[in-house]
Amino acid sequence: MEELELAIKELKELLPGLKILENEPLSEHCSFKIGGPARAIAMPSDVFSLSRICSVMKEHKIFPMALGNGTNFLFPDEGLSDMFFISTEKLQKIFLNEDGTIYAESGVSLSRLSGFAQQNGLKGLEFASGIPGTVGGGIWMNAGAYGGEMKDAVQSVVYYFYPDQGLYEQLGKDCQFGYRTSFFQNNPAIILSAVFALDKDEPEAIASRMREINEKRRAKQPLDLPSAGSAFKRPEGHYAAALIEECGLKGYRNGNAQVSDKHAGFVVNLGGATSKDVYDLMMHVRNEVYAQKQVELHPEIIILPPDYKLTDTSPAAPKNVTFTNGDYEKIASGTGTSAAKEEN
Numbered sequence: 028m029e030e031l032e033l034a035i036k037e038l039k040e041l042l043p044g045l046k047i048l049e050n051e052p053l054s055e056h057c058s059f060k061i062g063g064p065a066r067a068i069a070m071p072s073d074v075f076s077l078s079r080i081c082s083v084m085k086e087h088k089i090f091p092m093a094l095g096n097g098t099n100f101l102f103p104d105e106g107l108s109d110m111f112f113i114s115t116e117k118l119q120k121i122f123l124n125e126d127g128t129i130y131a132e133s134g135v136s137l138s139r140l141s142g143f144a145q146q147n148g149l150k151g152l153e154f155a156s157g158i159p160g161t162v163g164g165g166i167w168m169n170a171g172a173y174g175g176e177m178k179d180a181v182q183s184v185v186y187y188f189y190p191d192q193g194l195y196e197q198l199g200k201d202c203q204f205g206y207r208t209s210f211f212q213n214n215p216a217i218i219l220s221a222v223f224a225l226d227k228d229e230p231e232a233i234a235s236r237m238r239e240i241n242e243k244r245r246a247k248q249p250l251d252l253p254s255a256g257s258a259f260k261r262p263e264g265h266y267a268a269a270l271i272e273e274c275g276l277k278g279y280r281n282g283n284a285q286v287s288d289k290h291a292g293f294v295v296n297l298g299g300a301t302s303k304d305v306y307d308l309m310m311h312v313r314n315e316v317y318a319q320k321q322v323e324l325h326p327e328i329i330i331l332p333p334d335y336k337l338t339d340t341s342p343a344a345p346k347n348v349t350f351t352n353g354d355y356e357k358i359a360s361g362t363g364t365s366a367a368k369e370e371n
């Protein structure tokens with residue numbers, strides 16, 4: 028893919044300090060520990076370099092894919108030689124706003140976010156303390172557990188909108204959160220940060236609820252083996268794990284992938300599993316559950332096929348990319364405040 032090579036070359040010239048991992052095994056960047064090399068993974072350390080990366084990529088009609096902690100991906104063994112990822116690993120700012128809300132950048136882990144809330148006497152993120160993803164991935168998925176979901180805590184999200192290269196702030200209520208879905212799944216956007224609005228409570232009471240949730244998690248889930256969490260979404264009116272177990276598939280093995288014998292909703296890597304082992308196993312489970320129960324299971328894990336690539340088909344980028352300085356006004360349409368500043 029010539030355009031991708033040109034874009035990477037241009038990026039290196041434009042941002043010499045930017046960390047870019049080239050031909051990097053994706054198995055090193057996901058909880059399944061599966062996946063061949065991605066052409067490149069860029070690790071911007073701030074919003075400005077992330078925006079510049081996107082701007083260069085857009086000129087070459089490439090859409091970069093965001094990568095959080097990689098806890099919801101199944102990457103192909105063959106790798107993704109046409110894919111360019113932007114990792115949020117270095118976007119790690121978190122602080123308490125004066126009004127008591129929490130600001131967190133997209134690379135902050137959900138466990139760090141919930142721990143920060145607990146230390147500051149803020150409840151409502153206990154459910155997230157054991158989810159191994161990031162703020163960005165959690166919002167993208169509307170991650171949830173034990174009765175809580177990201178949507179209950181997100182006041183607003185700031186994201187880079189790829190088609191017009193602008194920064195936007197969107198209120199949580201407008202993020203189209205649903206069961207494991209959000210606005211961001213249907214729009215080419217990279218989440219930069221979010222603000223969380225939570226209620227006050229005693230730190231010890233919050234800590235106790237977190238301990239209780241995490242004990243339940245440890246007791247039920249195969250946390251000692253690589254996985255990507257629940258393999259399938261919950262079908263309406265059913266539980267995927269119960270259906271799989273009732274179909275006699277708990278512990279079912281294909282190559283080195285297995286339906287966990289501890290929790291039938293998880294597919295685990297017993298060591299050296301290939302993406303094909305996992306994929307074929309998931310398809311077998313899906314077919315068998317349908318045959319026996321007439322219930323269709325849909326993967327919760329994002330499965331990327333070997334030849335996957337993302338191209339940009341949106342209109343050309345505006346020449347001057349404009350950013351806010353933290354006021355998060357909608358500026359791309361020209362409604363920005365005087366606080367907005369020109370990058371170029």
Ligand SMILES: Cc1cc2nc3c(=O)[nH]c(=O)nc-3n(C[C@H](O)[C@H](O)[C@H](O)COP(=O)(O)OP(=O)(O)OC[C@H]3O[C@@H](n4cnc5c(N)ncnc54)[C@H](O)[C@@H]3O)c2cc1C
Pocket residue numbers: 058092093094095096097098099100115133157158159160161162163164165166167168169170171172211216217218219248250254255256257329
């Ligand atoms: C042991 C285990 C337990 C789990 N338990 C739960 C659970 O209880 N509840 C639950 O909901 N999930 C659970 N998961 C799944 C997973 O942790 C969540 O879906 C999590 O939200 C994914 O976050 P991530 O940072 O790892 O995202 P990634 O896997 O890196 O990415 C997932 C998707 O989000 C997109 N994305 C990531 N960051 C951004 C960003 N900044 N901007 C735009 N898009 C972005 C990616 O492009 C990708 O499409 C579990 C996983 C494991 C391994």
